[in-house]
Amino acid sequence: MLQQTQVARVTEHLPHWLQRFPSIDTLAAASKREVLLAWSGMGYNRRALHLHAAASLICSRHNGIIPNDTDALLALPGIGRYTAHAVVCFAYGKRLPMVEVNIRRVLSRLASGMQRENAVLPETVTWKLAASLLPPRAYFAWNQALMDLGAMICTATRPACSACPFSRLCPSAHRLLPTPDRNTQTVRETPRRLYRGRLIEFLRKQPGHCATAAELHRLLFPDSGQEQRMRLFDILDSLRKDGMIDIHERSPGISASGTALNELRVCLAE
Ligand code: SF4
Missing domain, CATH: 1.10.340.30 (Hypothetical protein; domain 2)
Known part of the structure; x- marks a missing residue:
């Protein structure tokens, strides 16, 4: 979760x-x-x-x-x-290193003098670093501490280097520049995921957890005509491949042309 x-x-x-x-x-x-x-x-x-x-x-x-x-x-x-x-x-209490987004950021900044807030070392390198730094005992606490440091002090933006226990040793301390174009990157990646989530949430609330593709088209693209039809099919197809929805229609398979949206019934997977 x-x-x-x-x-x-x-x-x-x-x-x-x-x-x-x-x-x-x-x-x-x-x-x-x-x-x-x-x-x-x-x-x-x-x-x-x-x-x-x-x-x-x-x-x-x-x-x-x-x-x-x-x-x-x-x-x-x-x-x-x-x-x-x-x-x-x-x-299970076994001694193993771990690297998630916070730990990767902390270890990258500690191991190399990073220039930008979004700069990180390659994932394979950070896994090796994490393994080499793992203490023989208290590894459980060490892993948790690295995660907490990344979540609360060595944050993705504006890290609190003055409050960091590593500030005297860290080559990245007090020198990280903000990430350029952060907003542009976020906007480009989000729509499909948001559409998928909105569609599933809509089906959750429908009687029988089903709706026609026409209703879903109106939900996702209320101001557009047929031009977003291909996009809707793409989203439906991806959700079906992931096993989240079933699509019922007269002839099998979704076709991006020739099928009336009212003829397609989309349901949360059984
Ligand atoms: S000194 Fe700053 S950049 Fe270095 S680990 Fe601490 S918070 Fe992160």
């Missing part, structure tokens, strides 16, 4: 989620639709389906116990190197 979502939102949502799915078995036994409905308000809906699929595999392959080795965890959907290491270190 914490992948790309703020702690405050997860803190609010987690109790409801655990009430609905108190164990891995109950999550695995739920339908996709139940999982997508319970995920409302969390954003990045693919993570809900990854959790669901991972729960099923944990039940079928690991007797319902979350594996304690990284290879088995990496074989589960939605789990990358950082999450695997975090589970094994934090939940």
Whole structure:
């Protein structure tokens, strides 16, 4: 849940989620639709389906116990190197390094004199650094401390170098310049994700959790005519490929031309 979502939102949502799915078995036994409905308000809906699929595999392959080795965890959907290491270190107490966005930023700034706030070392380099710096004991606290330092002091913008315990050693201290064109970069990347999220949220609230493609077209592109039709098909196709929606129509497959939007019925996946 914490992948790309703020702690405050997860803190609010987690109790409801655990009430609905108190164990891995109950999550695995739920339908996709139940999982997508319970995920409302969390954003990045693919993570809900990854959790669901991972729960099923944990039940079928690991007797319902979350594996304690990284290879088995990496074989589960939605789990990358950082999450695997975090589970094994934090939940099972094993000595493993970890690199997520905060730690990568801190180690990059500490290891090299960075010029800009957004500059970071290549990911492979930061993993090697993290492994070489990991203390023999208290590695759990070390990993947590690096994350907290990145979240609260060595922040992405305007790091508080004066309050940082590394300020005398750090070659980047008090010299990082702001990132140019930050706003432009953000705007270019967000629309498709936002459209996808808006569409899923709309379906959650519909009777039967279904709507016609025409209704979805009006929802996403209220001021446009047919010119955004291709874009809608693209979004629907990506959601269907991710297993989040089902599309019912007279002839199989979405075609960007020739199918009336009113003939396509889009539903949250069952
Ligand atoms: S001194 Fe500044 S740049 Fe260096 S680690 Fe601390 S907060 Fe980050």
